[in-house]
Amino acid sequence: MSDKTRTSECTRRQFFVRLGIVLSSAAGALVAIPIIGSILEPIFRKPPPKWRPVGVLGSFTEGETVLVKFIDSSPLPWAGVTAETAAWLRRSGQSDFIAFSVNCAHLGCPVRWIAGAKLFMCPCHGGVYYEDGSVAAGPPPRGLYQYPVRVNNGQVEILTSPIPVTTA
């Protein structure tokens, strides 16, 4: 049929083959943007942290360390119980509080406060922390992470934070 339609360098058929490859690749690249964008979105969406009330000032005894539960900063409507999170909260003075992450700094397992021993202990790989959150034993490369905490109108509030991860 068409070898006679050669113009300069490129036959008509070659031209359309190339055009086809370019156009279909372009279509692929275009739809890839929203697809990959959707899949990667959670990495880049940073919900602003929120102050969450965890109890009235009077309900915390000085020197005691208790588990407080609160809701993530902006949970999805279908998150159910997974929207909840927790922290170890200690009233260290009249209006001074200190809040530790429940996540072990080793690999994120939930640490428990052992009141008698005044230690945080991790069940997974045996990480142990002193009362002040510093490492007492086991594999954790650093002490427990802390959350910002404040007293606001008689309410103790914790600032929601991402799950703390230890990076290289």
Added chain:
Amino acid sequence: MNFLRSAWAWFDDRTGLSAAVGPIAKHAVPPNTATWFYVFGSATLFAFILQVATGVTLAFIYVPAAGEAYQSLQYITNQTTFGRIVRGIHNWGASAMMLLVGVHMIQVYLTAAYKFPREMNWISGVVLLALTIVMGFTGQVIRWDQTAVWSAIVASEQAARVPFMGRWLADFIIGGETIGGATLSRMFAYHVFIIPALIFVFIGFHLYLVIRNGISEFPKAGDPVDPATYREKYEKLVKTKGIPFWPDAAWKDMIFAFIVITTVLVIAIVIGPPTLGPPPNPSNIDALPVPDWYFVFYFAFLALMPPALETYLMVLGPLLVGLLLFCLPFISNRGERSPLRRPWAVAMVALVILTISGLWAIGIVSPWSPRFHAEPITAEIIGADSGPIYRGGMDFNDKGCLYCHTIDGHGGLRGPDLTYIGDRLSSNELTWRIMNGGLNMPGFGGTLSNQELTDLVTFLKSRTKKPAQGLPAD
């Protein structure tokens, strides 16, 4: 009967099915491949098909939403007629698949079937191994209970150790900065769409390569692979002595598949699916996320590696193992195939099996885990119901000693057994050790009162083999 025959003839004429499939099914294979040693690849495939069938069945009922998945799993397990069995098959089928992938890999490695011209057979197999591992992990996470939630966190914390992009990877795995609505939906998408699709593609490729390169003949010592002549030799072998794969070789595959599938079914009925833990509430911290048995060796590895090296081991370790497996056929793709002439290969397999079983055995016991639910020691064990020894024994229970140390079978395994500690350490040594800690023991200098410390030391000093203090030693 005649009608069926003519219907089939019509169908086959219009579709050309038997002409297309027949030669593949009946292709000649070396006679010595029809051995029970060669059934593990096909058995893995059958286990995968079993997983697809039961997985699709579970998807009829399972709700992949963070807030409802747990209830749907409870419903499947407790309120349907067959759901418990289907979940059981899916769970134990996964175990079977892991086991068979491992055995298949060992079998191929021992017979050096990865050598010329089957390098790509091996590499596609390594990709399938990686995909199977990801299926195992994502499957445990979408079993959306408390352990699942904490497993996802542990996985993201491991990924976080990757330099530069750690936080991104961690957020990518759990679908945001915290566990939540996105976590489960994403894990579900990996587990039922992305990874299975890749597995289908790579199984297709893997099987295509088996047909193209032929099933490797069972190796003979002193018959090395030479890329220059191997193909010609193989062609000649199957042409002169070959037997049709279907049915002469395939019947063993089918019988072994029957054994695998019925074993999984029986275990699924007798033992059933793994018990669902408490609900997936990240604020419930009473959790110990131990993975399913086939990952327990890695769990032990994470606990036992030296803290100074752990970031390297966690990130580079799996990468290095993957890379080594990937490169194996490029390290040696010629020469002897028989394990009789490859003692190092046999030693390697033995070493890997020993290492994994060793880690597995330690992981099952997990001596490094504090025993929060250990039975407190009793007045009977203490040997007193008042006085300093008794008070010291109670302190042993209350001050956390019990979680890591055992006395008369009560307590944890992290630290030394203290049943006879009074024979080994003096009062001064005991005091020093309790105050300052050491090795993997916290110092209790800041927590114990003088009274408590004295009582505890008195109690520990009374832990001796000798019947009573003051009597002369034997």
